[in-house]
Amino acid sequence: MRQSQLFTKTRKDAPKDEVSKNAELLIRAGYIHKEMAGVYSFLPLGLRVLNNIVEIIREEMNALGGQEISMTALQNKEVWEKSGRWSDDVLDVWFKTELKNKTEIGLGTTHEEPLTAIMQGFIKSYRDLPKYAYQFQTKFRNETRAKSGIMRAREFLMKDLYSFSRTQEQHDEFYQKAKESYIRIFKTVGLGEKTFFTYASGGSFSKYSHEFQTECFAGEDLVYVDEKSKVAINKEVLNEEVLKDVGFSRNDLVEKKTVEVGNIFNLGTRFSEAFGLNFLDENGEKRPVIMGSYGIGPGRLMGTIVEVFADDKGLVWPKNVAPFKLHLISLAGEDEKVRGEADALYEKLAIAGIESLYDDRDARAGEKFADADLIGIPWRAVISAKTIEKGIIELKNRATGEVSEITTDDLIKKLK
Amino acid sequence: MRQSQLFTKTRKDAPKDEVSKNAELLIRAGYIHKEMAGVYSFLPLGLRVLNNIVEIIREEMNALGGQEISMTALQNKEVWEKSGRWSDDVLDVWFKTELKNKTEIGLGTTHEEPLTAIMQGFIKSYRDLPKYAYQFQTKFRNETRAKSGIMRAREFLMKDLYSFSRTQEQHDEFYQKAKESYIRIFKTVGLGEKTFFTYASGGSFSKYSHEFQTECFAGEDLVYVDEKSKVAINKEVLNEEVLKDVGFSRNDLVEKKTVEVGNIFNLGTRFSEAFGLNFLDENGEKRPVIMGSYGIGPGRLMGTIVEVFADDKGLVWPKNVAPFKLHLISLAGEDEKVRGEADALYEKLAIAGIESLYDDRDARAGEKFADADLIGIPWRAVISAKTIEKGIIELKNRATGEVSEITTDDLIKKLK
Known part of the structure; x- marks a missing residue:
């Protein structure tokens, strides 16, 4: 994309009330816009990063046999009363609102309840199990404090996967696969080295749940790592x-300060019993489905990546x-030849399937370099008369600062 | 995908309170789930259709030069007070809620206001124009009546594009291009013949706005068509x-009953003046940006397609x-040879890049055929001993009912 066409621009300062490093940098570089504390819009560059992360996760979810769905933000009180989580005393991050006829409704903070209700229509027999459903869907959480930028937002995209199994053994097998899938995801996004599989508090049905905790100064958690x-x-x-x-x-x-970038949870029969999500086993006996959430x-992952790698x-x-x-x-200035060469390289890269941000703006070299550093794309290529x-x-390698000279063909080979 | 793996199943009846044809059929076929009136979750088959529609629209938006973003559902009261649309008397479909500290916030029904506020940070000069931004984002509208299934939902995905231009001429040129793009979209999804470019009421800045109205018995609009x-x-x-x-x-x-499947709107300087979104023109004079929304x-488009084509x-x-x-x-029954041939064809189609739903279930032929008719995939291929x-x-062609015999190679050629 030509940078002259991109509607965002870098800016010197983030809003005065912004206290988190990730949001400050992302706002200054034009990736996000702050609507209010904990509520951020994603602008073109920001949405591209978010979508890259989504695609990495989606590929893994599909490989696990997950079927993608999209549940709603608006939540029916009656459904949540079945599990006892409608009350603000039990779940303290609800946003509640109402229909014109005064019916109280909520904004989904998580989706165990509505999905268990959906599955009641489809799971009847042991032959219907196991099943896995997931979504990328916007969650709403009425956080009292929202000072960690996009790492703890009041409105945020969540990938939530739910598993439905016949036996504890079938559940455990999937849980293990999901764990391995998560490890690959954190590795692929670049956080592999700094992310730890972590034992955390369980619930009624499991001694432990498991978190993936990434070492990060801005983290809100403390974990003890066996290196x-x-x-x-x-x-x-x-x-x-x-x-x-x-x-x-x-x-x-x-001891390390960390951010929880993922969690996997054995839900046992907590929700299936509350909703009556049962199946008939091989002997015709009714048994509750065993669930997990992931x-x-x-x-948050994007915010963590910013915090970990930014300089x-x-x-x-x-x-x-x-x-x-x-x-x-392009450092073309008034030089038509340089502009022509830069244009040609931009086209050549596009034809080779390499998407580049092309700074074709009429601006000083210093401004272009500072913007490139702020925007943080892994490789910076300069074309000038020289x-x-x-x-x-x-x-130039953005992470290491290393500068090298390369031919067009080798550049394309390197980035393909 | 193997139908034995799909977690949804068809059902005989939709919920008793469902009065719309589109929702009734989509629920029976397992495409959507009703959470409450006007609020529907999308299940695997439904999300696939919705995503196909999204991709058709996205391609056109990118071709128009639109830059994709994602704004938030949670809306800041102060932003909407600038245009005078915070009041429920002015915009009567708000859902309102509040932060823990009692700050009142709303759920976005549309996004002219927040995007105009965002653009204030980026548009300064005539050189910054024109710019186009769009999103696929979930809107919330507190409709008093929600009886049209997914054609008029309280929570729904919207593609909203906004244009920012220097002059009326620049605006008009884009408006015309957007119109042509819309015509292509409705043609591509299959509604071209039944969709009419329609003159509708304008606003402060334009004598008319333009709607795209699709002939449909379940429509809520009446238009007069010049055939x-x-x-x-x-x-x-x-x-x-x-x-x-x-x-x-x-x-x-x-006279025809129709559904409004799209609209394009000249907003003039209604929002840019309210927010002070100005630019310096070639003569250094400050002028308000001219906006449009699309x-x-x-x-809704998916619901309309159901209403128009279902039988x-x-x-x-x-x-x-x-x-x-x-x-x-596959009508394999106990016949391993038939099962083997069907499995092989399914694999062959996948390798050729043709995605099929493979009914490998252990069920009667009549049940499989009835399900295939209900699910409505354009082509049905049967493999049996015969x-x-x-x-x-x-x-079999689902739309015409026409049955033919075809070789594997010709089938692949036909569907590729």
């Missing part, structure tokens, strides 16, 4: 019993989530 | 002056929006 196995224990549950269960010695553990917030010059995107593969910068004379392109 | 030109006048504005403007004679017009509801046996999808290109039905013996596949 050798890369497995952690959330501070909330750390005690002698847990250490024994996991087989760790307290002396080997290192969440990742793509926006004092701006954003630094890992290659699989970057809005473009390459930032092509590079044309030398018959090369100047290529 | 020759396929142009219509909405009953709301039909008078001698309009007839003269459009150049129609009242005698040539035919809407299509993909869910007494069930849904009938046009090929470009159908959830699958082909419904492959077809294998003849060395052909039996192919």
Whole structure:
């Protein structure tokens, strides 16, 4: 895309009330717009990153056998009363509103209840199990404090997958697969090294739930990491019993500030019993379905990536989530020949299937370089009278700052 | 996809309180689930259709130079007070809710206000214009009556495009292009013949707005169509002056019940003046930006397609929006050879890039055929002991009922 066409521009300062590093940088670089605390619109560059993350997750969900659906934000009180989670005392992040006829409704914070109700129409027999459904859907949570930018928003996109199994064994097998899938997702987005599989508090049906916690200064959680196995224990549950269960010695553990980027949860029969979601087993006996839930917030993940990789010059995107593969910068000024060469390279890249952001603006080199650093695309290629004379392109790695000279053909090979 | 894996099943009856044909059929066929009146979740088959419609629209929006964004549902009261549309007396479909600190907020019914506020940060000079931004985003409208299924929902996906231009001429040129783009969209989804470009009431800045109205018995609008030109006048504005403007004679017009499937609107400077969205022109003079808005509801479009094409046996999808290109039905019973042939064809289709729904269930032929009719995929292919013996596949056109015999190679050629 030509940068002269992009409707956003970089700006010197984020709004004065913005206190989080991820939102500050994303606003300054034109990726997001702050509507109010904890509520951010995604602008063209921001939506491209978010969609890249969504696609990485979607591919894994489909590979798990997940069937994609899209449930609603508006929630029926009667459905939530069945599980006892309608009350603000039980679930304290509800936004509630009402229909014209004064019927009270809520904005979905999660979707165990409505999906369990949906599945009642389809699951009757052991032959109908297992089944997996997931969605990318906007959640609403009335957070008292919303000071972590897109890492803890009041409105945010969530990937929530739910599993429905016949037996604990069938559930456990899928749970393990989902765990491995999550590990691949965090690796693919660039957070593999810094993300720890973490034991956290369970619920009525499971001693533990499991979180994926990413080391991050802006995190709100504290975990204790066994560096050798890369497995952690959330501070909330750390005690002698847990250490024994996991087989760790307290002396080997290192405390880290982290962000919870994903969680997987054994729900047991908590919801199926509340809704009467039963199936007839091989012997014709009625049994409740065993459920699990598996969440990742793509926006939170994007915010975490910003926090982990950004430097004092701006954003630094890992290659699989970057809005473009390459930032092509033309230092043409009035030089028609340079402009022509840059235009030709931009077209050539497009034909090769390499999407680039092409800074064709009439602006000073210093401004273009500062913007490129702020925007944070992994590779910056410069075309100028000097590079044309030398018959090369100047290529800079945003993360390392390393500069090299490369031919057009090698550039295309490198980025393909 | 194997139908034995699909978590939805067809059902005999829709919920008793469902009065619309589109929702009744979509629920019976397992495409959607009713959460409450006017609020529907999209299940796997339904989401596939919705996504096909979204992709058709997205391609056109990108071709127009639109830049995709995603604004928020939660809306800031202060922003809407600038245009005077916060009040329920002015905009009577607001859902309102509040933050924990009692700050009142709303759920977005449309997004002229927040986008005008966003653009204030980016549009300064005539060089920044024109710009076009669009989104596929969930709107909330507190409709008093919600009895038209997914054609008039309280929560629904909307494609809203907004244009920002320097001059009326620049605006008019884009408006014309957007009109042509809309005509192509309705043609591509299969509604071209039945959709009329329609003169409707304007606003402060334009004598007319323009709607795209599709002939449909379940429609809530009445338009007068000039059959020759396929142009219509909405009953709301039909008078001698309009007839003269459009150049129609009242005698040539035919009254039709229709659904509004799209609209395009000249907003003039209504919002730019309210927000102070100005630019400096070539002479350094400050002038307000000229805006337009362009809407299509993909869910409403899907509902309209159902209403227009469905027959007494069930849904009938046009090929470009159908959830699958082909419904492959195996009548294997206990016959391993038939099952093997059907499995092989399913794989062969997948390799050729043809997505099919493969009815591999252990069910009677009559049940499979009735389900295929209800689900409404354009082509139904049957594999049985009889077809294998003849060395052909039996192919049925869902819309016409026409049955033919075809070889595997010709089937793949036909559907590719």
